[in-house]
Amino acid sequence: MDFVRNFPCISIMLCLFAGIISSGLRGKAAMLVNAALLVTNTVLSACTLAYTLAAGESFVYVMGQFPAPWGNEIRAGVLESLMALFFCIIMLLSLFGGRHKLIEGVEEGKLYLYYVLMDLLLSSLLALVYTNDMFTAYVFVEINTISACGLIMIRQNGRTIEAAVRYMIMSLLGSGMLLLGLCMLYDLTGHLLMSNIKESVAQIVAEGQYTIPLIISIVLMSVGLCIKSALFPFHAWLPDAYGYSTVSSAAVLSSLVSKGYIFLLIKIIYRVIGFEIYRDSRIIDILFVFGLMGMIFGSLSAIRENDIRRMIAFSSVAQIGYIYMGFGMGTEAGMTASVFHILSHAATKSLLFIAAVGLTDVSGRNRQFIELTGAGYRNKWAGAAFTVGSLAMVGVPMFSGFISKLLFSQAAVQNNTKMLPALIVLGISTILNAIYFMKTVIRIYTPVEDTPYPSMTFRNMPLYAVVLVAFIILNVTLGVSSQPVVDMIRQGLAMFA
Amino acid sequence: MGTNLFVNYGEAVAMILFGIGFGNLLLQPNLIKKIIGLNIMDTAIYLFLAEKGYIKGRVAPIVANGVQSMEAYINPIPSGLVLTGIVVSVSVSALMLALTIRLYRRYHTLDLDEISKQLRKEGL
Amino acid sequence: MYLILLSIFIPILMGLYLLVRKEYASRGRLLATTCAGLVLTGALAVASFTAAYGSSFTLFYLTKSLPIAFAVDEMSVLFSCLTVIVLLCAGLFSFEYMKHETKEKRYYGFYLIVFGVLNALCFAGNLVTFYLFFEMLTLTSMPLVLHNGSHEAIMASLKYLFFSMCGAYMALFGVFVVSHNSAVLTFSTGGILHAAAGSPSAGLLLAAAFAMLVGFGVKAGMFPLHAWLPTAHPVAPAPASAVLSAVIVKAGILAVVRTVYYIFGADFLRGTWVQTAWLILTLITVFMGSMLAYREPVLKKRLAYSTVSQLSYILFGLAVMGAEAVTGSLLHVLAHGLIKTALFLCAGAIIFTTGRTRVDELRGIGKEMPFTMWCYTIVSLGLIGIPPTGGFVSKWHLAIGSLQSAIPVFRWLGPVILLVSALLTAGYLLPLTIQGFLPGADYDYEHLKKREPSPLMTIPIAVLTILSVLIGLFPAQLTDWLTRLAARIL
């Protein structure tokens, strides 16, 4: 079974090849290639996950047979393969769910480009997940940025280009800081491979040298990644980028791209700096505070929003706040909760985006709330899915959001000083979530007399409905039998250390 | 501290440049100037890297004249990184410029705030 | 035992029957039914306190600690006598008076119910039972107040209702506290709280006692919650006013007696701040009631203010907690009950015949209705306290009792205020007599015509007048009995 060790590398390479091949294909064919790629990668990731679970430890794949510290490495553990699996599944579902909008919104001749970019994005995501090399990480961060930017602007109107530019600028700021931090770290340690850096860092800290440069480099990397993942004060680019791009892009961006950066940060915390050292630096408290503020202000902005897509986008800001709050707790449990929330939020947010588009479609493409009145009856599938997503976001038991809330709170209790703020903000944020999501749910289930808009049924949109059902199942599965997933996350985090 | 700063003047300059570039990228309303800022920022980092990789009195790790001793050459990895970084930043700059052209054709301005204003007028 | 229950439930059931059945074909039948009901109830009540005197029984238990029990003791007899006399007389009077009102059936229905509830109050054997019927009394007497259905009457009845409820709930607080400190709530002479006298809960108990005094005092028109009385009594039909002013307010007195002498015990309260506060309140009420009555131009309202004042005579006597004073109080219960009924019935007779309500419109009324006015004058003198009427005897005892007591300041302040109030009483009652009989030289005798009301009205007035005089003339036996009673409960 050892050939499974090749799978991570193969999956990344497959993505790149698929991208290259697609660039010569027509739109339809590129789509099929992409779908095949995603399915293959899902299978590969699942195999890797099974393998690492069975082995109970992670493995390192050395690229080009150059041994450390010179060569480039890929490392796969339970957590990495779990992430990869999830990313693949969710991207697959998001693409299927948003396909009809894509065909509408993108020029016929350029459709293949979308799939090229998507392939590229997947490759960069997988690389971010698997890589063991900091500089490789940086390169794929940039690739990620570029392809994400392309995904935003594929639906060409002024808005999306502007959003793409803004996204680009913020991303470049972030990656610039990441790069600088990385260079400084390299300067301090002389290594680029994560495991080697970690040893050196431990040594440096033990000797008490270079504390200030080390902290500066940690800060630079963390802030860079925070900007890229739209933590609260750096979220200005997010609503436009998620709000106006085509729905699949929005779903993928919100649930995967920002999560890729967050996952990179997790890797930096565990595998580069070392959890204890990172925890003892003050940056963790800053992350905590920003996380809390994000939870509140993101939701407040969402409440004020009148456009359903932008509302969901703002909700992402709040959810990312949750994740950073989990980091900020500085405990193993907090980290577990954060990772779980990455999964549950990914599953929920793409569901919401895709359901929202179904609702706006039956409301004359109008995204204002007032037009959505009664949309839940015109498109029953989207209505139900949106309701499920909302309930999950609010944290109603049986849905995935409840488990993350549960894990977050349990983690919070373990930290004496941060317990009360975390718990109270969690409570307030739940209320705020309830306000804007439930407002929408009630709105879409408020019937109107003689609407001018047509209804949508299963017959019109079989694929769309199936995708929604799959999302709902995913969500409920996470909510009901979360224990295996949580165990895997724990195991994976343990492998990181 | 002062002496260190003087000795490592390369790094100091790199940091100042990074600051200039970062500020430009963040604060300039003009898109072209933003891109220039981006490039300054990236260049600053490459300078920083190069400075770190440079060892006084040695030459670039290109085997010339048959000298194979490790002592003769500087650390090759930073140089490699710089090269990679340049590739990345070139492509990013290209993308940004392409976007800028798009926007300019549409809105006849390079001012991002102005574009936002027009967008709002369009009601999109 | 059955007599007591019958005397309570027969009128209530008859009243309910009257309320729910459809209109009678003729007024006569209604009157006959009512009359039968009244007489039967009166007879039953008398029978029960003669036949079942001294007995007590528990009907059933609401919860383990809340028995519904009835008992007949001297206090029951005293109040029951008064109730029977007044309700019968006023009932008889209504037969004529209610001619000019509508909805007679409803009136008689509630009248009977009130009769039953009053009986129940007299025979209640413990605090819970008493409280139960106390609330019932408020609820069932309210329709009597609002009977004429004018906006004013409805507002007055609501005021009555809410003041009474307020009082009842204050009392209920006391009941809670008492029940917490005592295993049983049965009325027994000398109180049931001996054990708690020195305990740490004594402070709370005193507060409870005060709450109960003020709360039950609402019904008896005691300051500061007296305001309902002058509003509610005058708007009712005259016989109902009579019942309200003479008997229903006495339920408040009975409640206070039961609370102070049968639950807490005089020893428990004597010399405490509760007694002092209570004395102050009663004296304020006595003076204020007379003063307001003096300034009031409408006859029935004036009588209502008078009630406020007179009731606090009784409360003052009770507050002194001496044998002599209590005797005076109990006597005054009887005297005031009879006199005030007579006064209201006179006022009713005047309104019924002439339609005039204000005192200054009643010049020469004595020439028109000499009999009524003579009765009015006689009972007025009684209320003022001029011998040989009932009022004199009771006030005499009150004053003596107060002077005999050892309470500082109030032992002399009380009689002084009582005296001043008596003067004011003369001031507000006698002008009607004087103007009525001596209208002055410019009175138009030409249009004068005798219009004495029918015997149905005059007879009750006469009976009450005679009774009140009898009390004054032959007080010895009654006083003895009451003195013994007072000594026992102290």
Next chain:
Amino acid sequence: MILLVILIPFIAAALSVWLPFRNRKSWEIFLESAVTLNSILVWYLLLHHSGNTFLLAHFTGNLSVSFRVDGPGMVFSGLVSALWPLATLYAFEYMTKEEHEKIFFLFYTMTYGVTLGIALAANLLTMYFFYELLTLVTVPLVMHTLTREAILASRKYLYYSLGGAAFAFIGLIMIIVYGRSTDFVLGGVLDLAKIGDRTNVLRFIYVLAFMGFGVKAAVCPFNSWLPQAGVAPTPVTALLHAVAVVKSGAFAIIRLTYYSFGTDFLRGTWAQTFVMLVTMFTIVYGCSRAVKETHLKRRLAYSTISNLSYILFGATLMTPLGMTAALLHLVFHAVMKIASFFCAGAIIHQTDRYYVHELDGMGYKMPCVFGVFTVSALALMGVPGLAGFISKWNLASAALESGSTVACFGIVCLLISALLTAIYMLTVVVRAFFPGRDFDYGTLSGVKDPNWMMLVPLFIFAFFIVLFGLYSQPLADFLYAVAIGL
């Protein structure tokens, strides 16, 4: 078996929508018999089963969804299952005037199952789960009329409830972390060794959780949803907003206080004082608002707010007697308030009158309805001989028994509230029966009592109000046994 009684309503609800019924009658019969059957099953369960925990599923780790029949659960489920068939009967008649009956009864019947779930939950997590579910299934009921007002009300209801649950959730977390288990054990499950020096934090969390569950029980300042939610059809306001939903809040608080945090941990601390003061304030506040309110149903809703805090006041005494009194009032208030709401509903159904000042003289036209209304009014005021007096008496003696000064002031609050109750209830009665002499009865022509489907539940409730008032000892004994651990 336990699962069955929770599931039957759901199944019946689903069937009632999907099955093709020939006509309205057969549909009605189907629903009514399903509900009745379920109630019978519940009572059978209560009488024959006890103590066994039924584990449905493991959630995560040591958290499980499980059910058990224990003391308070018996009381609450018994109460709910006794009321539901009657309320359904009433609702059939009432809903003839409204639209979308089937949807209405779908959720109405589902709520039955959810409420039973709350009552029979064996641990905090399960209860929390059903608690959230309750919010969700009742929102459509509030929304039912779909007027703007109804939608606003349902939104508010939703926000408040979910928000409250969010804070209750914090309490749940504390129990998970610091408790020996989340199961309900009389006396609490907190592990004092684990808590160490964090007692005050935990008490603070208790207060938070109290307020969280208190949202459903309409504790001040989180009560404004309840009067607004009165826009729902009357069967909903009567059964849900006077019994099932709001009592779930009170029930949850009893569970939280007595079975999770434990009274020993809380008694005599600032946390107890705080929550007690909150309930006392709510008692007075609810009544005063009721006095000012002229819309009959909203007035009753404010009265509910106040009465719910009677229950909570009893619960916050944190003594067995306090819990007895709380449970007693839980039962009695349910009967009293449902009776008065049904009267209000009958008035609306027959005459479309909503405001108190429109009720002049109706007592003569609808004697049965207003007779029952008067009985319930007197009972709510606490007139001896009716149910309200007994529970008030028990509350007061429990308060005195607890010996705390605050509790004594609580009695004063109870009495002030009783007075205010007299004011707002009796003004209605007086208006209805004594409209004043210049009232024109012509305006009431055609007004009459509703038919038997509405009257039968009314009379049954009135009968129970009197019965409980006169003879409640066995019930009180049973509840006391519950409170000291069955």
